Amino acid sequence: xxxxxxVLWLAVLGSAMQVIYARHKARALFxxxxxxxxxxxxxxxxxxxxxxxxxxxxxxxxxxxxxxxxLQMTLPQTRDVRIVRP
Amino acid sequence: MRSSSANSRSSNPRAxxxxxxGDSGAQSGSHRWxxxxxxxxVCLGAAGLAARAVELQLLEHGFLxxxxxxxxxxxxxIAAHRGAITDRSGEPLALSTPVDSxxxxxxxxxxxxxQLPKLxxxxxxDPQVLARRxxxxxxxxxxxxxxxxxxDQAARIKALGIPGxxxxxxxxxxxxxxxxxxxxxxxxxxxxQGQEGLEQGFDQLLNGEDGxxxxxxxxxxxxxxxxxxxxxxxxxxxxxxxxxLRIQYLAYRDLKAAMQEYQAQAGSVIVLDVDTGExxxxxxxxxxxxxxxxxxxxxxxxNRAATDIFEPGSSIKPFIMAAALAxxxxxxxxxxxxxxxxxxxxxxxxxxxxxxxxxxxATILAKSSNVGTAKVALSLKPEQIYKTLTGxxxxxxxxxxYPNESAGMLSNYTHWRPIGIATLSHGYGIxxxxxxxxxxxxxxxxxxxxxxxxxxxxxxxxxxxxxxxxKVAHELVELMEQVVAKGGxxxxxxxxxxxxxxxxxxxxxxxxxxYSTDKIMAVFAGLVPASHPRIATVxxxxxxxxxxxxxxxxxxxxxxxxxxxxxxxxxxLRLMDVPPDDxxxxxxxxxxxxxxx
Numbered sequence: 001x002x003x004x005x006x007v008l009w010l011a012v013l014g015s016a017m018q019v020i021y022a023r024h025k026a027r028a029l030f031x032x033x034x035x036x037x038x039x040x041x042x043x044x045x046x047x048x049x050x051x052x053x054x055x056x057x058x059x060x061x062x063x064x065x066x067x068x069x070x071l072q073m074t075l076p077q078t079r080d081v082r083i084v085r086p
Numbered sequence: 087m088r089s090s091s092a093n094s095r096s097s098n099p100r101a102x103x104x105x106x107x108g109d110s111g112a113q114s115g116s117h118r119w120x121x122x123x124x125x126x127x128v129c130l131g132a133a134g135l136a137a138r139a140v141e142l143q144l145l146e147h148g149f150l151x152x153x154x155x156x157x158x159x160x161x162x163x164i165a166a167h168r169g170a171i172t173d174r175s176g177e178p179l180a181l182s183t184p185v186d187s188x189x190x191x192x193x194x195x196x197x198x199x200x201q202l203p204k205l206x207x208x209x210x211x212d213p214q215v216l217a218r219r220x221x222x223x224x225x226x227x228x229x230x231x232x233x234x235x236x237x238d239q240a241a242r243i244k245a246l247g248i249p250g251x252x253x254x255x256x257x258x259x260x261x262x263x264x265x266x267x268x269x270x271x272x273x274x275x276x277x278x279q280g281q282e283g284l285e286q287g288f289d290q291l292l293n294g295e296d297g298x299x300x301x302x303x304x305x306x307x308x309x310x311x312x313x314x315x316x317x318x319x320x321x322x323x324x325x326x327x328x329x330x331l332r333i334q335y336l337a338y339r340d341l342k343a344a345m346q347e348y349q350a351q352a353g354s355v356i357v358l359d360v361d362t363g364e365x366x367x368x369x370x371x372x373x374x375x376x377x378x379x380x381x382x383x384x385x386x387x388x389n390r391a392a393t394d395i396f397e398p399g400s401s402i403k404p405f406i407m408a409a410a411l412a413x414x415x416x417x418x419x420x421x422x423x424x425x426x427x428x429x430x431x432x433x434x435x436x437x438x439x440x441x442x443x444x445x446x447x448a449t450i451l452a453k454s455s456n457v458g459t460a461k462v463a464l465s466l467k468p469e470q471i472y473k474t475l476t477g478x479x480x481x482x483x484x485x486x487x488y489p490n491e492s493a494g495m496l497s498n499y500t501h502w503r504p505i506g507i508a509t510l511s512h513g514y515g516i517x518x519x520x521x522x523x524x525x526x527x528x529x530x531x532x533x534x535x536x537x538x539x540x541x542x543x544x545x546x547x548x549x550x551x552x553x554x555x556x557k558v559a560h561e562l563v564e565l566m567e568q569v570v571a572k573g574g575x576x577x578x579x580x581x582x583x584x585x586x587x588x589x590x591x592x593x594x595x596x597x598x599x600x601y602s603t604d605k606i607m608a609v610f611a612g613l614v615p616a617s618h619p620r621i622a623t624v625x626x627x628x629x630x631x632x633x634x635x636x637x638x639x640x641x642x643x644x645x646x647x648x649x650x651x652x653x654x655x656x657x658x659l660r661l662m663d664v665p666p667d668d669x670x671x672x673x674x675x676x677x678x679x680x681x682x683x
Contacts, residue, residue: 041184048183055178055262060335078582082678
């Protein structure tokens with residue numbers, strides 16, 4: 001009987017510490033989660049922006065304009081095309 | 087208090103110290119009485135506290151906890167990411183990027199009304215307008231002030247720290263291809279729900295499921311802590327469409343050029359893959375920029391190719407020939423006497439431009455003879471014509487999952503009279519959508535197998551329904567080659583190196599009180615390469631002006647629509663790596679023999 005009381009008392013103290021620790025850890029992990037979420041959002045935003053940018057630069061209208069105006073490229077006339085017979 | 091004063095009096099040092107006899111006994115009796123009262127009072131107080139504790143903790147706990155939570159806990163929506171729409175090779179056609187919407191709690195903001203000018207300045211809005219919006223919504227706790235702000239800009243507004251001003255994460259839709267794919271892709275509402283086009287038709291697939299989480303909020307509405315995730319958001323799935331953006335762009339560019347050249351009202355081009363029923367391109371003019379919400383006008387965003395019906399005119403004639411061949415009464419080389427160049431049916435006279443005399447079926451199509459087609463149609467059982475037309479999909483929706491698609495109009499053959507049949511045989515009294523017409527040509531090109539139209543990319547062979555004898559379908563494709571050949575009505579539809587099979591249509595538009603004499607629909611529908619069709623294409627141009635190049639004659643399917651067909655197809659055939667099947671008609675100088683040894 002005299003031994004069980006301090007043991008229980010210690011157990012209570014120990015579990016209380018555990019609760020504090022678990023709570024602290026949950027908060028720390030949550031902070032990390034929020035940070036990672038924010039990072040993901042930022043990356044997602046940049047990815048979306050890059051995709052839009054890429055689709056602008058590679059849009060057919062743009063490529064055609066550059067090819068015609070800047071590089072003086074034209075579609076070959078029918079008489080300039082050679083068809084290779086197999 | 088009283089007891090303590092009594093105590094202090096009894097222990098007063100200045101009190102007389104001389105004890106009286108019997109005094110001590112009386113004193114100890116009064117002590118006992120007083121302590122009993124004290125104990126009783128303390129017990130009563132303790133019992134009262136305990137009872138209150140029981141009442142609060144046990145009896146009213148639920149109510150109180152809820153009240154407490156209501157003041158600090160919030161359930162917050164987590165917006166789900168809507169799936170992207172891409173073309174068949176993965177080029178994005180519609181993308182969602184995260185944005186923030188600024189919302190306020192009008193009651194809370196009203197308590198800090200002095201902060202309002204600061205907010206208005208940050209939002210670049212008129213302070214008075216904003217104030218009026220706040221004060222007229224005081225009964226609400228939620229009011230959007232700005233939707234869809236770039237996140238960095240929204241973060242600056244949040245950083246002002248004005249009570250009652252909050253952000254919520256949403257997604258905004260961007261359409262990288264803009265005008266080129268506007269009609270087929272459609273767009274969403276500001277709340278990310280599909281409103282038009284494939285965005286609407288495939289909303290279920292694209293739409294994610296919003297999640298929610300519980301948070302603790304402080305006095306100023308800042309989220310202090312996430313308590314739990316109630317439901318994780320489920321992102322929407324991506325839609326890989328059958329559209330080939332390269333062909334789509336060619337069709338868009340060439341249609342737009344033709345529209346400008348002929349000052350037309352509207353136009354559509356549809357390109358179908360014959361083997362799979364996939365829609366490779368679908369464009370309409372006039373178009374709009376789906377990224378600019380202001381620019382959207384209702385009559386601009388109708389997808390004419392799928393929703394508008396028109397009388398197809400002569401482009402229906404090949405299907406009358408299909409019925410003729412299927413009936414067994416005609417063979418490809420059968421001849422019909424069309425002299426004297428007109429035919430009277432009932433009260434109406436149908437005529438050709440010239441007297442064509444005795445001609446075969448191919449020539450009827452090549453010259454688009456009204457008399458010949460009418461004679462053929464009248465010699466057939468009405469049921470045969472009806473069966474062929476419905477088999478090819480007229481009068482029914484194509485089933486590609488496109489919203490608001492029209493089924494066109496085809497009356498039942500039991501109501502047909504000779505004059506109706508003659509009219510029908512050159513494409514009046516029947517209404518079709520450009521998509522239906524393309525579907526019917528694709529069915530012919532696929533050897534009479536009708537495959538469902540698909541807006542999603544398809545892999546592997548697609549099963550279909552045999553609606554026309556394969557032999558009839560092949561004969562028909564051959565007959566239609568004459569249309570594009572020398573002497574036909576659509577020589578301008580020719581594509582160098584390829585055999586083209588198709589049919590023009592020039593239909594006068596029906597107006598109030600009859601048919602217009604100068605407003606037409608110019609149509610060309612065709613299949614390439616004719617020896618083994620891979621692509622079925624329909625070009626429709628609505629109300630082209632008179633053809634200036636042809637000396638002001640009335641524009642026709644062969645002059646307006648056929649050139650668009652030719653230029654789109656020469657690009658599409660190259661992009662799809664379809665080998666040329668018509669090297670005989672290619673100038674010899676352009677041919678090079680491989681492996682000359």
